[in-house]
Amino acid sequence: MYHTACAALSTTLLATACANHGSPSPAARFGGPTVAAPLPATSPYLAVTGTASGYAILPSGGSWVLLQTSDGFAHVVNRTPVAVETDGGLIGSFAPGSAAVAVGAHDRLVRSPVLIASGASTWTPTEMPDAVVDARAAVSLASGTLTAVTTGGDVIARTETGWATLTGVARLAPDARLRLDGVTWADATTGWVTGQGPAGPAMAYRTTDAGRTWAGVPASAGTTVAALAPCGAGKSWLLPVIDGAGTISVLRTSDGGLTWTRGSALPVPGGVPAWACAGPQVWMAGQASGADRVFASTDGGQSWVDRGAPPPGLTSLAMTGTGAGFAVSAGSPASLWTVSGDGAHFAPIVLPDWVATIGAEPGGD
Amino acid sequence: MPGPDAAIPDLGPQLFALLLRCLLWAAVGAFVFGASISLLSRRVPAVARWREILLTAPTTRRSEPPARAFLRVSLGLLWIATGLLQAQPKMPAGFVPEVLGPASDSAPPWFGDLIGPLARAWERHPVSADTATVTVQVGLGLLLIFGRRGRLARVALWLSIGWSAAVWIFGEAFGGLLYAGASWLTGAPGAVLVYAAAASVLLAPWERWDRGTAQLIARRFTAVWLGIGAVLQALPFEEQWTQDGISEPFRTAAGEPQPALLVRPIARLATVATGHPAAVNATLIVLLTVTAVSLWVSGRTFVVVAGLALCALTWWLGQDFGVFGGTATDPNSALPLAVLLACALPGLAAHEATVRTAPTLIVRTRNIPVGVVAALASLALGLTIVVPIVLASRMGGRADAAAVAADSNGGVRAIPPRAAPSFRLTDQRGQPVSMSALRGKLVLLTFLDPVCTSDCPLIGNQLAIADSQLGPLAQQVEIVAIDTNPTFHLVTDVQAFTDSHGLGGLTNWHFLCGPPDRLQDVLSAYGISVDVPAVGMIEHSEGMYFIGADGRQLAYLDDGAAAQLTRTYAEQVRDEIRSLLK
Numbered sequence: 001m002y003h004t005a006c007a008a009l010s011t012t013l014l015a016t017a018c019a020n021h022g023s024p025s026p027a028a029r030f031g032g033p034t035v036a037a038p039l040p041a042t043s044p045y046l047a048v049t050g051t052a053s054g055y056a057i058l059p060s061g062g063s064w065v066l067l068q069t070s071d072g073f074a075h076v077v078n079r080t081p082v083a084v085e086t087d088g089g090l091i092g093s094f095a096p097g098s099a100a101v102a103v104g105a106h107d108r109l110v111r112s113p114v115l116i117a118s119g120a121s122t123w124t125p126t127e128m129p130d131a132v133v134d135a136r137a138a139v140s141l142a143s144g145t146l147t148a149v150t151t152g153g154d155v156i157a158r159t160e161t162g163w164a165t166l167t168g169v170a171r172l173a174p175d176a177r178l179r180l181d182g183v184t185w186a187d188a189t190t191g192w193v194t195g196q197g198p199a200g201p202a203m204a205y206r207t208t209d210a211g212r213t214w215a216g217v218p219a220s221a222g223t224t225v226a227a228l229a230p231c232g233a234g235k236s237w238l239l240p241v242i243d244g245a246g247t248i249s250v251l252r253t254s255d256g257g258l259t260w261t262r263g264s265a266l267p268v269p270g271g272v273p274a275w276a277c278a279g280p281q282v283w284m285a286g287q288a289s290g291a292d293r294v295f296a297s298t299d300g301g302q303s304w305v306d307r308g309a310p311p312p313g314l315t316s317l318a319m320t321g322t323g324a325g326f327a328v329s330a331g332s333p334a335s336l337w338t339v340s341g342d343g344a345h346f347a348p349i350v351l352p353d354w355v356a357t358i359g360a361e362p363g364g365d
Numbered sequence: 366m367p368g369p370d371a372a373i374p375d376l377g378p379q380l381f382a383l384l385l386r387c388l389l390w391a392a393v394g395a396f397v398f399g400a401s402i403s404l405l406s407r408r409v410p411a412v413a414r415w416r417e418i419l420l421t422a423p424t425t426r427r428s429e430p431p432a433r434a435f436l437r438v439s440l441g442l443l444w445i446a447t448g449l450l451q452a453q454p455k456m457p458a459g460f461v462p463e464v465l466g467p468a469s470d471s472a473p474p475w476f477g478d479l480i481g482p483l484a485r486a487w488e489r490h491p492v493s494a495d496t497a498t499v500t501v502q503v504g505l506g507l508l509l510i511f512g513r514r515g516r517l518a519r520v521a522l523w524l525s526i527g528w529s530a531a532v533w534i535f536g537e538a539f540g541g542l543l544y545a546g547a548s549w550l551t552g553a554p555g556a557v558l559v560y561a562a563a564a565s566v567l568l569a570p571w572e573r574w575d576r577g578t579a580q581l582i583a584r585r586f587t588a589v590w591l592g593i594g595a596v597l598q599a600l601p602f603e604e605q606w607t608q609d610g611i612s613e614p615f616r617t618a619a620g621e622p623q624p625a626l627l628v629r630p631i632a633r634l635a636t637v638a639t640g641h642p643a644a645v646n647a648t649l650i651v652l653l654t655v656t657a658v659s660l661w662v663s664g665r666t667f668v669v670v671a672g673l674a675l676c677a678l679t680w681w682l683g684q685d686f687g688v689f690g691g692t693a694t695d696p697n698s699a700l701p702l703a704v705l706l707a708c709a710l711p712g713l714a715a716h717e718a719t720v721r722t723a724p725t726l727i728v729r730t731r732n733i734p735v736g737v738v739a740a741l742a743s744l745a746l747g748l749t750i751v752v753p754i755v756l757a758s759r760m761g762g763r764a765d766a767a768a769v770a771a772d773s774n775g776g777v778r779a780i781p782p783r784a785a786p787s788f789r790l791t792d793q794r795g796q797p798v799s800m801s802a803l804r805g806k807l808v809l810l811t812f813l814d815p816v817c818t819s820d821c822p823l824i825g826n827q828l829a830i831a832d833s834q835l836g837p838l839a840q841q842v843e844i845v846a847i848d849t850n851p852t853f854h855l856v857t858d859v860q861a862f863t864d865s866h867g868l869g870g871l872t873n874w875h876f877l878c879g880p881p882d883r884l885q886d887v888l889s890a891y892g893i894s895v896d897v898p899a900v901g902m903i904e905h906s907e908g909m910y911f912i913g914a915d916g917r918q919l920a921y922l923d924d925g926a927a928a929q930l931t932r933t934y935a936e937q938v939r940d941e942i943r944s945l946l947k
Contacts, residue, residue, distance in 0.1 A: 081852075082900075083853060084852070086901065
């Protein structure tokens with residue numbers, strides 16, 4: 001199973017994870033700046049803010065567009081930040097009353113513009129002092145504070161006078177070649193950063209004092225090579241981790257991160273990991289017999305039920321209620337799906353034609 | 366409010382006037398050269414022998430086969446027509462952006478690398494380059510017309526082939542074969558290849574013309590060309606089965622200014638092709654194929670005439686005579702192909718004895734005194750070889766005076782010295798900057814988008830280079846950029862751009878921002894337009910004003926993107942500053 005999984009892995013991260021067993025050089029494994037995050041923002045993804053409302057980040061021509069819906073994607077409006085090139089991806093943090101979108105850096109755009117909106121207002125622009133990481137969880141807008149993870153390895157927060165560095169790889173794991181790619185906040189004081197790197201050091205860190213001090217999540221150390229952004233609220237959190245053997249499992253805590261329990265492992269999917277959670281319920285796209293399957297868990301990843309085959313190329317799952325939600329798969333163009341039956345059924349959503357073409361002829365000067 | 370379009374005169378006419386002057390001098394120089402050769406040949410035995418070597422044929426034949434004479438003179442006239450097209454008013458300034466540029470845009474990147482040196486040389490010396498091109502082509506035509514026989518005639522034919530190859534590669538981008546859309550109608554695989562083919566046929570010994578072998582080659586070459594046309598029309602990736610593909614030549618031709626009588630059938634054909642693309646293309650393929658096969662197997666008069674008719678109709682309806690539009694570099698393929706095919710008309714395959722009844726188009730140079738022929742041939746030789754060599758030898762140095770004033774695609778232009786519109790904005794340090802506060806120094810004023818990822822960072826980088834190359838003179842200069850982005854208009858935005866692109870260390874650099882409406886007022890005052898698309902970067906016009914210490918506009922550098930192509934943006938800025946500070 002291990003070799004089968006490795007052969008099927010297509011993401012750079014997971015391929016690298018498999019290579020860990022064969023290559024003794026950590027520098028060769030994680031030394032380059034091009035290692036992709038496990039959940040890259042340059043793949044289609046969804047962010048739901050209610051049972052029928054949310055956002056989709058999809059490719060359009062050579063650009064990425066941000067679509068907003070309030071009726072389950074029956075209708076969408078273009079909310080792509082204007083006046084800036086978006087072919088480096090869009091990294092968003094979305095809540096019912098607010099949103100922040102960082103423009104992925106690329107080419108000569110070496111500092112990421114960030115646009116913040118409250119309610120239905122237009123975007124308010126600002127600019128990060130560095131480039132944002134190409135990872136879906138690299139930006140967080142919570143409790144009125146905008147934080148982001150930069151390609152320089154820092155976690156920065158926007159203040160009234162500019163940007164302040166909360167932490168960074170130099171402080172968290174100076175010798176571990178850790179690459180941070182996610183920041184998540186439970187409230188104004190409790191938050192998480194997650195990353196990837198060679199097996200050994202912790203891949204997730206937690207703060208309970210608004211970022212002044214950070215402690216590694218012990219359960220994410222050892223064989224883990226990547227931790228995905230956690231999901232949860234209050235004291236209960238789920239933290240998916242990927243190990244060097246090509247399996248993904250969910251760590252869960254019910255005491256705010258003091259103690260952790262590891263669930264049973266699933267083989268990683270052939271593409272970008274797609275997963276979603278709602279309380280103790282978890283949905284994960286993994287592999288079975290060489291093909292992608294959707295697995296569902298009602299006990300925080302302790303046990304899994306095979307729900308069937310998802311559409312090919314699934315890159316994002318977003319569950320909004322009792323066994324229902326939305327999904328998106330990569331392709332040309334990307335496809336949106338409604339999910340029902342606890343992940344067993346996928347029905348395509350027809351998007352307007354302009355979605356696929358509006359970014360085809362971006363401007364320029 | 367005046368913008369750059371209103372403020373800056375169109376220097377195309379000036380360049381054309383310079384071209385005419387240059388051509389006049391070239392003609393005078395060549396005439397003097399030719400007359401000198403002619404005179405010297407009477408008095409100096411060595412020159413006389415040289416004349417004999419050049420003009421004496423290695424054959425004892427006295428009269429040229431009429432079909433050959435027809436093709437030779439026709440090819441000569443075609444070269445002259447091509448040369449005159451190259452002397453059109455738009456050519457000095459328009460050759461790179463309107464001829465080379467579109468071909469380069471559609472072709473693979475290596476083609477851009479290939480023609481890059483030529484484009485840069487042309488942009489620096491548009492008048493010299495165009496003059497050389499005109500004289501080569503007119504000279505070739507004259508050499509062919511007056512070079513009936515002898516070594517000079519053969520040199521002219523070989524030069525025709527060589528020049529055709531150069532034009533095919535650099536001027537026609539391999540006849541349009543490098544990108545989709547090559548078709549019989551567009552002239553693919555390249556009109557100038559027909560010139561080369563005609564010259565090659567003319568190289569055949571006269572005896573082969575008597576036997577009809579040369580005419581057979583000409584006819585079959587035409588058949589092959591028509592066959593290639595049919596194949597190009599049929600290939601799916603050439604897009605001739607699509608509405609846009611098949612109708613594009615007709616639509617383009619219908620849009621060119623020309624007499625209504627000529628354009629009406631073309632417009633009608635454009636409508637039919639748009640409505641029934643497959644039917645029109647299929648009909649064309651059948652016509653081409655049938656004609657090609659017929660010409661290959663038969664040289665009978667009606668077959669050749671049918672081929673000529675197809676060429677004639679194509680030249681009119683599909684190629685719009687090849688000359689409308691102002692930037693045509695040749696009459697397109699159908700006319701030279703018809704000329705080549707016409708020499709295969711059985712009526713022209715006459716024996717030496719019938720030469721006196723040949724068409725009057727043939728210039729009977731044998732009746733012209735040999736001294737005059739020698740002088741004209743020498744004049745042509747001067748135009749073809751001497752003038753281009755003299756001009757080319759000058760192109761390695763500084764740009765033409767004309768190019769300094771206005772190179773063919775971007776470049777510094779003198780503008781009327783009126784007061785620069787005022788503004789008061791904030792720079793990347795948060796400091797207020799106004800036009801009036803900059804008085805006393807030379808101001809470079811440009812317009813940039815702080816989150817742009819295409820030209821603006823390059824322009825910023827070039828400005829930094831220019832500033833560093835100025836040395837102590839930089840103290841007399843202030844470099845000012847106005848933020849063009851209505852979304853990213855804060856101090857942090859322009860500060861980020863400054864820090865990201867190597868401009869942070871320049872004390873004389875000011876990237877100005879402000880409220881969008883105030884920025885818009887300034888941009889409008891300077892004629893800069895901004896468009897914000899639904900997705901992607903803003904689009905804004907580019908340019909740089911050179912404003913004197915007294916606050917008056919002195920010069921304008923157009924189109925930074927074009928300057929990038931020539932890689933002389935920093936040089937142009939630096940040189941212009943040095944010139945203005947003298």
